[in-house]
Each structure stands twice: as C-alpha cells, then as structure tokens.
Amino acid sequence: MLNNKVKYALKALLHLAREYGKGPVLIADLAEQERIPQKFLEAILLELRNHGMLASKKGKGGGYCLNMNPDLISLGRVIRLLEGPLAPLPCVSQTRYERCAECVDEAACGLRMVMKEVRDATARILDSETLTDVLKRMEHARAEPVAAMFQI
C-alpha cells in the first residue's frame, strides 16, 4: 500500500502537470482543490523541490511548478523518490538491492522468484506511465464517462 504522502504527491504533481507552462501555482490553491492538508502538502512539495523535481518562487506571484517536462516524470520515479523501491522484497529490488539477512540460499529461494515477477510487472506499469500519460487518461475518462451508461 502506498502511503498518503506519496498519494498526495502524485495528485499534486498531476495538478502541476496540468498547469505546466502557465506559471507558478499557490500551495493554498493546490491544497484546496486537491483537498490535501496544506501544511502536510507544504512539506511534500518542499521535498520534491529539494530533489529537483519542482521549482518554487517566493513572494507575491510565487508558488510551485514542475521543474521538468511532465512526460519525463513517471509514477515509478516519484514513488521511489518518496517511499523507496517498488519491489515487494529488498532482495528483488533493481534500484536498492539488499540481501535478506535470514536467507540461506538466495538463488534457490522460491519466494524471491515469485516476488521478482511481481516487481517486474509493477515496474513495467509504473515506470512507463508518466504524468502526461495519466493526464490523458483522465481527459479520456471525462470525455466518455462510464457512469453515463447508468444515468440515462
């Protein structure tokens, strides 16, 4: 399960991706429109900025904006930045491999083989899906709402 921090970060980034190229967005607006606790959001945005993913501007007319093109930011990248590896076990992580302390024979560990498949399947999705891709999905969903079928 993703924690709230990552979820809020992704929602905020999607919001900023939608406004990409239109100048800075106020934390307060972001917090209100995405319904995220403002002070918590502040901390998250700051962290993303310190990692170079966001840029900020102080003072009147200030705010936050993406520091790179939204099609360079994959969901996997954000999750790894704020939460850590996508892998369900550290011994199958590509980015932060760690041996299981208690493991007797890693090469013959059946659990590891299955978890490697899970990691690969997860990474295949999350590393290929960028903010731009997700925005496109959202527009598409708004254009053809499935719910409409039940609202005739």
Place this chain on the structure above:
Amino acid sequence: MLNNKVKYALKALLHLAREYGKGPVLIADLAEQERIPQKFLEAILLELRNHGMLASKKGKGGGYCLNMNPDLISLGRVIRLLEGPLAPLPCVSQTRYERCAECVDEAACGLRMVMKEVRDATARILDSETLTDVLKRMEHARAEPVAAMFQI
C-alpha cells in the same frame, strides 16, 4: 514492501508444505532452519492457526502443521490474511475497497486507473501461485543451479 512478519510467515508455510503429511514440526526446528527469531515466529504461527490455516498439537511429539492442502494456499491469500490488500491504494482493492477521503471524482481519477492495473497484475501472480507451485520452483532451481555456470 512486504513486512518481515509476512516474509517469515511465507517461509514457514513453505517449510511446512515441504513436510506436509509427515506430522507436526517443532517451532524450534522451524525457527532454526529458516533462521527466524523464535518468539516472533511463535506469534506468527499462532495467528495463522487462529485463522485456520495451521493446526497445532501440544505436548511431546507436538508442533505445527498445515491444516489444508498446500495447493489451496496461495501467496496472495497469506499476504491478505496478515498484511491486508494487495492493492497499492484502498480505492482499487477488490477485497477491502475503501474510498479515498480526499478524492473529488473517483471515476475520473487517473491515478486510480493506473493503480488498478498494478493491483490486477500483482493479484494475477500472487493469487495463482500456491505453496506447492513455489516448492516446485525451488526444486527446479536446485536441480539446475544457474550459479554452476560460473563455477566450472
């Protein structure tokens, strides 16, 4: 990331699956051979027993054994039992759906669509892979060790 509790549980269950039909296994033996802290393992086995997955026998010649055929126990089932849903967000869980408190329009949430795909991919693997399947993988790996290639 799976926590140690689940990892230990899965390792213990695989061990018990290997001994299935051969009578009870001592906690002490399990703990030693799988290198799991014994008292922690006790608590885990007790929980699995209280959920009906294991059976226990007190006194001399006692111990723990599987309470059902190992090909009825999928990794997904164990993870859900001890840790919760496989889904990365509660709003895409099949078994324990929960709405995101802050979500404005769930049907149009792009994040949700992607996470649904992740959940489905994960569940497809973990719900089909049983203890028996994992044991087969392990035997296979021991029969044809990849490492042998580098040890000539």
Place this chain on the structure above:
DNA sequence: CTATTTGTCTATCTAATTACTAGAGTATAT
C-alpha cells in the same frame, strides 16, 4: 500419576514511521 516436553497466551517494550500541525523566519514584488 507425575515429570517433561511443547504449544498458548498475556503483557510489555523500544524504535521507527506516519500523518500532521505550529509558528517563526525569509525572500520578493509592488
């Protein structure tokens, strides 16, 4: 029937993490 073995269960503990909040400080535009 009793000593020994082995699982059961309650209670506790520390450390880390999560999810926030307060409030003082700093930079900027006008």
Place this chain on the structure above:
DNA sequence: ATATACTCTAGTAATTAGATAGACAAATAG
C-alpha cells in the same frame, strides 16, 4: 514598507514493526 508566499525547524499523537519475558495449559511417556 508591507503584504504575500515559500522555508524550515520542531514537535506530537497514533500506529506499526519487531521483538522478548514469563506464566500457564495440555499431552504423553514411563
């Protein structure tokens, strides 16, 4: 100057992780 808006250091309450101690209960061998 001054209002606006981000920065940053603390701190806190609640939960989870990862154990450990020790009394207790049941079963069996002899």
